[in-house]
Amino acid sequence: MDVAVIGAGSWGTTVASIVARRTPTTLWARRAELAERITAEHVNPDYLPDHELHPDLVATSDLAEALDGADAVFVAVPSHVFRATLAAMDGDVRPGVPVISLTKGFEKDTHKRMTELIEELLPGRPAGVLAGPNLAKEVLEGYAAAAVIATTEEACARELQGVIRSTMFRVYVGSDIVGIEVAGALKNVIAIAAGMAEGLGTGDNTRAMTIARGVAELTRLGIAMGGDARTFAGLAGMGDVMVTCISPLSRNHTVGVRIGQGMTIDEVTAEMDQVAEGVPSARAAVELAEELGVDAPICREVDAVVNAGRTPQQAFRGLLRIEPTHEHAAG
Amino acid sequence: MDVAVIGAGSWGTTVASIVARRTPTTLWARRAELAERITAEHVNPDYLPDHELHPDLVATSDLAEALDGADAVFVAVPSHVFRATLAAMDGDVRPGVPVISLTKGFEKDTHKRMTELIEELLPGRPAGVLAGPNLAKEVLEGYAAAAVIATTEEACARELQGVIRSTMFRVYVGSDIVGIEVAGALKNVIAIAAGMAEGLGTGDNTRAMTIARGVAELTRLGIAMGGDARTFAGLAGMGDVMVTCISPLSRNHTVGVRIGQGMTIDEVTAEMDQVAEGVPSARAAVELAEELGVDAPICREVDAVVNAGRTPQQAFRGLLRIEPTHEHAAG
Numbered sequence: 001m002d003v004a005v006i007g008a009g010s011w012g013t014t015v016a017s018i019v020a021r022r023t024p025t026t027l028w029a030r031r032a033e034l035a036e037r038i039t040a041e042h043v044n045p046d047y048l049p050d051h052e053l054h055p056d057l058v059a060t061s062d063l064a065e066a067l068d069g070a071d072a073v074f075v076a077v078p079s080h081v082f083r084a085t086l087a088a089m090d091g092d093v094r095p096g097v098p099v100i101s102l103t104k105g106f107e108k109d110t111h112k113r114m115t116e117l118i119e120e121l122l123p124g125r126p127a128g129v130l131a132g133p134n135l136a137k138e139v140l141e142g143y144a145a146a147a148v149i150a151t152t153e154e155a156c157a158r159e160l161q162g163v164i165r166s167t168m169f170r171v172y173v174g175s176d177i178v179g180i181e182v183a184g185a186l187k188n189v190i191a192i193a194a195g196m197a198e199g200l201g202t203g204d205n206t207r208a209m210t211i212a213r214g215v216a217e218l219t220r221l222g223i224a225m226g227g228d229a230r231t232f233a234g235l236a237g238m239g240d241v242m243v244t245c246i247s248p249l250s251r252n253h254t255v256g257v258r259i260g261q262g263m264t265i266d267e268v269t270a271e272m273d274q275v276a277e278g279v280p281s282a283r284a285a286v287e288l289a290e291e292l293g294v295d296a297p298i299c300r301e302v303d304a305v306v307n308a309g310r311t312p313q314q315a316f317r318g319l320l321r322i323e324p325t326h327e328h329a330a331g
Numbered sequence: 332m333d334v335a336v337i338g339a340g341s342w343g344t345t346v347a348s349i350v351a352r353r354t355p356t357t358l359w360a361r362r363a364e365l366a367e368r369i370t371a372e373h374v375n376p377d378y379l380p381d382h383e384l385h386p387d388l389v390a391t392s393d394l395a396e397a398l399d400g401a402d403a404v405f406v407a408v409p410s411h412v413f414r415a416t417l418a419a420m421d422g423d424v425r426p427g428v429p430v431i432s433l434t435k436g437f438e439k440d441t442h443k444r445m446t447e448l449i450e451e452l453l454p455g456r457p458a459g460v461l462a463g464p465n466l467a468k469e470v471l472e473g474y475a476a477a478a479v480i481a482t483t484e485e486a487c488a489r490e491l492q493g494v495i496r497s498t499m500f501r502v503y504v505g506s507d508i509v510g511i512e513v514a515g516a517l518k519n520v521i522a523i524a525a526g527m528a529e530g531l532g533t534g535d536n537t538r539a540m541t542i543a544r545g546v547a548e549l550t551r552l553g554i555a556m557g558g559d560a561r562t563f564a565g566l567a568g569m570g571d572v573m574v575t576c577i578s579p580l581s582r583n584h585t586v587g588v589r590i591g592q593g594m595t596i597d598e599v600t601a602e603m604d605q606v607a608e609g610v611p612s613a614r615a616a617v618e619l620a621e622e623l624g625v626d627a628p629i630c631r632e633v634d635a636v637v638n639a640g641r642t643p644q645q646a647f648r649g650l651l652r653i654e655p656t657h658e659h660a661a662g
Contacts, residue, residue: 133539144651145536146544148658167651170540172658204578205476208464209501212570213477219564233550233564234658239543246577247535320475320498327479327503327565 001163002026004070006085008034008059009274010047010136011102012076015164017140019074020054022163027059028066035059047274051140067092072100072160074130075114078275079105079185082114086121095124098156100149102130104184105277106284113181115152126152129177130164131184131236133243135250142168148235150174172235179227183218183237186299188278189285190214191244192256193302196312199260211245214298217330221285221299224292252278255306265306279306295330297322332494333357335401337416339365339390340605341378341467342433343407346495348471350405351385353494358390359397366390378605382471398423403431403491405461406445409606410436410516413445417452426455429487431480433461435515436608437615444512446483457483460508461495462515462567464574466581473499479566481505503566510558514549514568517630519609520616521545522575523587524633527643530591542576545629548661552616552630555623583609586637596637610637626661628653 001023005016008029016027029035038044038059042052060066067073073093077085082103093099099122101114112120118127132147139145149164149171151157157173165171174180190211197210218241219232231237244250255276258268265279282303289296301315322331332354336347339360347358360366369375369390373383391397398404404424408416413434424430430453432445443451449458463478470476480495480502482488488504496502505511521542528541549572550563562568575581586607589599596610613634620627632646653662 133536133543135534135536138534138536141534143534143537144540144647145534146540146655161655165655170651170655172655174658203466203469203472203474203476204574204580205464205466205469206474207577208570208574209475209477209566211573212464212566215569216565229560229564230659233560233569234547235540235543238546238564238569239539242542242573243535243539246538249535316475320501324477324492324496324501324503327505328561 001071005074007076014136017053020057032061035061076102098126100128133239146170148174176228176231179231180236182222186218187241188252191252192278194245195253195256196260199257332402336405338407344375345467348384351388363392366392407433429457431459464570477501479505507559507562510562511567513553517549518572519583522583523609525576526584526587527591530588
């Protein structure tokens with residue numbers, strides 16, 4: 001099985017490197033110079049300068065070349081260029097070839113999930129998603145980790161499971177594409193909230209409360225969007241929230257911490273080299289919650305801070321003013 | 332409403348101190364000297380030496396005196412003395428007075444939950460439980476935190492909610508006593524597992540995987556025992572697992588870390604001044620899982636390490652040998 005991975009950020013590069021251990025794999029990088037260095041030096045100097053990639057991994061900046069003969073395609077470009085990237089792939093992906101999203105976020109304005117874009121732009125290809133608590137650097141270093149893969153046809157997910165997994169990278173099969181994608185997008189919002197709490201100097205109780213109530217909110221919203229409650233309590237939901245909230249390596253968590261410490265969102269964004277998907281996802285979450293009639297106070301406060309200039313202190317006080325009622329209610 | 336809190340460990344003392352802000356509260360301590368110092372100096376030198384308690388809090392080592400006139404009773408003694416403590420309370424708790432467990436664990440051998448013991452030994456008193464991601468020291472310091480309270484009669488939980496909660500200590504009402512208690516007992520086992528992973532020097536992915544798969548296991552077992560899946564994804568489940576796994580203040584997490592670093596369980600136990608409930612809970616979890624026909628590999632490995640001399644390396648390798656299948660299956 002020939003595999004193409006589209007997008008040479010840290011996670012796309014990592015997945016390409018681990019799949020390359022099993023099967024011929026081509027990684028597409030936007031910039032020719034980066035592609036050349038990955039092929040020649042087995043390193044991604046932009047995003048993973050300290051990690052050796054699998055020597056058999058080949059990279060190219062020619063999209064058609066990357067896709068040529070591919071029996072499965074993983075797409076790991078940021079959500080704001082996902083549609084354009086799929087459009088450019090049209091004609092080079094055979095019908096029946098699964099296209100799996102590695103991206104966590106909604107399309108701006110439409111709020112579409114990445115697999116919805118795959119189904120729209122590449123119809124006739126089984127769409128899927130791979131997600132979980134996976135810090136790219138740790139997966140590359142061979143620490144034990146787990147993820148879940150779901151595709152429109154479960155047999156396809158089981159086949160891909162065999163290509164990706166190893167003793168240390170435990171890939172489970174899931175059945176809930178919607179839930180996994182919603183969890184992946186919203187967990188970044190919760191990570192910003194938890195980061196803000198940390199940056200404000202609150203304790204571990206407060207972080208755990210923010211995370212637990214955030215997952216409860218994400219679950220209510222995700223169920224309203226058609227997801228399965230169990231997904232939000234699983235690897236792509238709570239598991240990914242967890243690693244995003246405890247690790248200093250997480251971008252979205254870092255955004256929250258910096259804002260909590262007093263920086264503005266513009267200052268934080270300026271110092272980052274990759275997109276923090278939680279910022280647009282917070283806006284999408286609020287709009288989706290309104291459409292669906294779900295109360296989402298944590299997403300609302302995060303959105304107000306990262307997209308509308310509210311201070312984290314105001315957000316925190318706003319949340320504490322809500323009177324707790326039943327655990328399954330909002331707030 | 333007069334409140335009695337039975338047990339002057341760190342959590343019992345903390346709950347007594349926060350309730351004392353609202354209403355007359357008496358704390359029972361086993362040792363007369365400790366009771367005297369709490370009343371006279373507003374400090375618990377044994378468990379919370381650096382924290383000032385509410386000045387109105389009164390302590391006594393006379394159980395009948397502590398319970399005299401109490402309209403609600405919270406019990407915060409370790410699980411292995413819970414039955415004997417309730418037996419000693421008989422005659423001093425009026426019928427209709429709610430008795431709320433603050434203890435996380437099962438009774439040894441019988442595997443009964445603490446509210447089952449309350450119903451057995453103090454029939455006619457509404458039984459309940461208060462739990463959540465609450466590190467005693469942080470609650471006392473006034474950091475924002477949340478908990479959930481559930482009683483056999485929900486009106487009673489709502490009344491107690493009003494006595495315990497403050498702006499910073501957010502108490503939600505829950506409906507699932509069984510789930511809250513099972514989560515409280517089993518989260519300590521997962522905390523030991525996550526601590527072991529940390530002590531072995533694995534990454535944040537591995538910790539998040541251990542926690543996520545641990546919560547999945549706890550959920551399967553908890554549902555089999557009659558709990559509601561949502562509880563395990565809530566404050567008393569995932570929330571409490573989270574704080575127990577991220578905080579250096581958690582005893583059960585510390586037990587796991589030390590074992591991961593190479594100490595034996597006896598060495599670890601010898602250096603602790605309070606009980607790590609996860610050690611007996613691991614045994615109970617394995618026995619319950621067998622009775623109920625639920626596969627619980629993480630609990631099994633933790634039990635083998637803390638109760639049967641298996642090394643954490645063997646446990647970790649044992650878990651990695653299980654082939655991942657569907658996310659909702661065991662392993």
